[in-house]
Every structure is written in structure tokens, then in C-alpha cells.
Amino acid sequence: MANPKRKQSKRRSANRRAANALKAPEFARDPSDGGLFRPHRINPKTGMYRGRQILDVTV
Numbered sequence: 001m002a003n004p005k006r007k008q009s010k011r012r013s014a015n016r017r018a019a020n021a022l023k024a025p026e027f028a029r030d031p032s033d034g035g036l037f038r039p040h041r042i043n044p045k046t047g048m049y050r051g052r053q054i055l056d057v058t059v
Contacts, residue, residue, distance in 0.1 A: 027036040030043055037043040047055030 026039065028039040029036060030046065030048070032048070033046060035043065035045055037045070042049045042054050045057065047053055047057040
């Protein structure tokens with residue numbers, strides 16, 4: 001069975017693990033009402049996507 005030739009440094013291990021860090025979700029601002037929503041998805045408040053009415057949102 002193969003064994004590593006040298007010990008891996010703490011810095012190299014930490015850099016590898018840093019790629020798995022959780023990131024805060026990014027939001028897009030709706031130009032019509034100024035609300036925030038996830039990009040490339042239908043705005044749940046208005047039902048609009050790329051300037052078109054996709055969902056009928058009645059409260």
C-alpha cells in the first residue's frame with residue numbers, strides 16, 4: 001500500500017478545506033418593486049421572470 005513520502009503541511013490542508021466553506025446566497029434586486037430574490041428564478045412575490053408574468057400570484 002502506498003504511503004505519502006512527506007507530511008502535508010497544515011497550510012496546504014487548510015487551503016484544500018477552504019474550498020468547501022459555505023457561502024452566503026446571492027440575491028438579485030427586482031427592478032419593479034425593489035425586492036430581493038434568487039437570480040435565475042421566478043420572483044415568488046410577483047411571479048415575474050425576465051420581465052414576463054409566469055405565475056399568477058393572488059393573495
